[in-house]
Amino acid sequence: MDKKEELKRRQADIEAMGGPSRVERQHQMGKWSARERIQYLLDANTFEEIGAHVTHRGTRFGMDAVQAPADGVVTGFGRIEGRPVYIFAQDFTVLGGSLGEMHAAKIQRVQDLALKSGVPIIGLNDSGGARIQEGVDALNGYGEIFKRNTWASGVIPQITVIMGPSAGGAVYSPALTDVIIMVRHTAQMFITGPQVIQAVTGETVSAEDLGGADTHLKRSGVAHLAVDSDAEALDGVRRVLSFLPQNWMEEPPVVKSRDPLERIDETLARVVPDDANKPYDVAGIIGSILDEGDFFPLQKGYADNLVVGLGRIGGHPVGIVANQPRVLAGTLDINASDKLARFVRFADAFNIPIVTLVDTPGYLPGTSQEYGGIIRHGAKVLYAYAEATVPKVTLILRKAYGGAYLAMCSRSLGADLVLAWPTAEIAVMGPDGAANIIFRREIEGSDNPAETKAAKAEEYRQQFANPYVAAGHGYIDAVIEPEKTRGHLAQALMALYNKQDHRPKRHHGNIPV
């Protein structure tokens, strides 16, 4: 046969993947094929496949007769918005996308290249799990992937999309990456599936309820984004990458913004209610600060008492962390602490400045919180902020009490600049609690304890429930007019972009995980 013809024949076999009927079944399940996904995700005509001819070496259980084009995973590199990325896409039409020795080796290869080259890596997961016929070689394949995920952590962005099943050990490669996007109804992640759970514990649960996109977005906190289709998931990848540098040594990409930095927003002067007991939605403030009001929240639906996400000010990416007074009164609890710490470390790893908006009455009280380890979870918040070397700007909107004041990127923890609205109240605790302790005897000895308590609380409020005591001691750098917030934040960030900060040399810190 003509050599050119042979190449064409082989290429055709590889590009056909599991064959038309299996690709059709994939479509019926609402899923695109691995190649369709890659084509949609990358800039047009930029995909360069590597390892297309790799095939498995299995001989047992009849594997010697099994053809597996590309061994069930398409790997290579291409471009997104002109910037190089490495990619692997598991192909469910070939042996159910199962991971064998060579399938794993192909993934490891793009991991190695991405890490050496300082280029982001994207994994599109759609796999039935380990290829059982290949036994311990398949297991080893997972282990080698996990190791590379860990080595690449904080060096290059690693983005995962779950677009089919991901069960057992397979979940741990995604779990080690920076962002997980899941597609509703087609994606599921779990360590042990519904059948095993039924057999062992007797619980009945559907795969979607156990490990679907909404379960992991809202309940477990594993997913950062849940979407309705393959297309939306891949759009999400492009969106995430638009905020990230290629690697930890580079600055995040800057875009042109037509939104004036000094834009004044009169509504901000009214957003915080006069009554400190009234909730409001912090989303309005976030939207007002960012370019074109464009905010990309992560883990929305999980620990909504805290909002985290990405946006831009003056075209420069920023990470936003904000207490949400309308959920759980804006308290910090175990889940919010984990969410915050993970996000701050993600932003810090990739040179994204952090803007923290503070309105929290404190850590959430309760036995379930204490027994659940709020001490060690809450400590992560302190650790993440104190460790971060990116520019850190804090804006106190209203309540900043006690330990939570310190935790929310206070000056003491290393904020570069702390701003406050005139509505800010910085104190060891709220006025009622403070009055109860400081004036206990006077309240108890009073003819009308309730009235005395209210009067003393008001006295305390007058004296301490404002930003000026803290500003007088230098813990707040400026008290600003709310309507001019965007301009002040933009100026602050501009003055900090070249910030250099270093921590003592060591193997690594010991964050209380």
Added chain:
Amino acid sequence: MPTVRRFRITINGKVYEVEAEELGEGTSEPSRVVAAPVTASAPPVAPKAQQGSVSGAAQVEAPLPGLVLDVKVDAGQTVDAGQVLVILEAMKMENEIVAPDNGVVSAVRVSKGDNVSAGDVLVVLE
């Protein structure tokens, strides 16, 4: 065939979800409009209640221990996702406890002035 179309309308900064029914030709009746204010992208306050139980009923639980300041719904009432059911004062905040989903209130388990613990059922939705 009357067709019902849904609109989201913002009036004075408040978002309303509106259903408009088209009645076809030959009738001078105005379209029926049902409006209830919804809070845009209201995050569910009680994630536990969202999971629902086998019967399809959702129990809206207190996310925090606190004092019931106000009950905004009655049994039998239809509610939209995000609609305020109960105002719960906790952590010095008048927390709005909202419906996790559209539904009908099948039971109100608390009344004004009650002290509740975290996890207590406030309202049952169907």
